[in-house]
Amino acid sequence: MPAQTSQNVLRADARQNRERILTAAREAYALHGIDVPMATIARRAGVGVATLYRRFPTRAALVSESFAEQLAHCVAALYEGLEDPDPWRGFCSVIEQVCLMQATERGFTQAFLAQFPEHTEYAEERTRAEQALARLVGRAKASGQLRQDFDVNDIILVVLANCGATTGAGEEAAAASRRLVAYLLQSFRAGPAAGPGPLPSPVQLDLDRIHGR
Amino acid sequence: MPAQTSQNVLRADARQNRERILTAAREAYALHGIDVPMATIARRAGVGVATLYRRFPTRAALVSESFAEQLAHCVAALYEGLEDPDPWRGFCSVIEQVCLMQATERGFTQAFLAQFPEHTEYAEERTRAEQALARLVGRAKASGQLRQDFDVNDIILVVLANCGATTGAGEEAAAASRRLVAYLLQSFRAGPAAGPGPLPSPVQLDLDRIHGR
DNA sequence: GGCTAAATGGAGAGTGCCATCCGTTTACCC
């Protein structure tokens, strides 16, 4: 974590405005997606555009900050999953939670993808997360519950696929995500021992809405 | 098919320009994605913007026309799959071909999604395709090779998921698609009889590139 | 209460794209 001295020196009104901007951004993202104009967020927050830009010099910075909490949740889920006594359950829980977050929080995926590669500042945390992921996978394989030819990169594959499936609105997206993840996890499971389990209910996806998004 | 009298009456130079525009559009889409400015396509085709707009009044019209061939291929694949003596093989082949098309032809997915809902003109073909899809699924279920709780909407789910997974460049996208589809098809297979088959090789996905796309 | 640096917000310059208008050019028919 870098020295954030300026954060504490922030004047009271400035700090309050900063919070209002973040709140407004989260609301706006949820409503209109990540591409909402900066001016809209500023108006919603009841501040001028300049104030927004002074606090968050780039759009990416604002996005990152806005979803920091959700990202932290994902990271936490990762380490918790790693400590689950049942490696397979831990593995599933991580994937499920990350995917659900993607489905629930609109724009989160972009934040997720934008966050890490950005600054060297995060490089350390990133490698740590990657190692944890590798361990999660290794553990599940070692226990014989995850198929041997599973690759760590397949997790990225799941995340991206889930991102595509959740290009839609609210509850529908969550349902689509649940079903997709259920299908995939079943494939990841090793051995023919596990027959097809029950699935979450199917989803009627409205292509028109997705196209118009 | 509607009366397209104007098509044949098109003057020679106009017809040639029309083709050049379509070629330029396909190239531009492949290179820069679907959001490339109309002016860029016009320049590439060596025509004025006005000419482009005269031929293709809306962006959607241009996109649709540009990918008409690929779309026809998909439709053909559907009807061929339906006539495969092995229902399961037919089912798989349809999904595989559509997904491969998505992975190979950048922008195709948007064209695919944009095409049908648009005009009433296509409504008929659309319903016909949907019925064919339903039959494809029904047949595969009846043969006992497709799990009973599979839903027709799951095909849309696959298409969308695949769309997400292929948000990348060229060969990488195709590899990701193959692997995802292999995983999914395995889940769709009924009964514990079929153990995990071999998978296409894993893919290292470059998140930076995807984010910057 | 008054001073000062921090913070503010609106106006506006700059950019990129869409879509149309209209004077000029060109293919086609006779």
Place this chain on the structure above:
DNA sequence: GGGTAAACGGATGGCACTCTCCATTTAGCC
């Protein structure tokens, strides 16, 4: 070869968004 309608393309107005400048306000300290 000449007439005519079709086709052309650059210029242009309009719009939406980004990002900065600067005159004004305000919090915090004495």
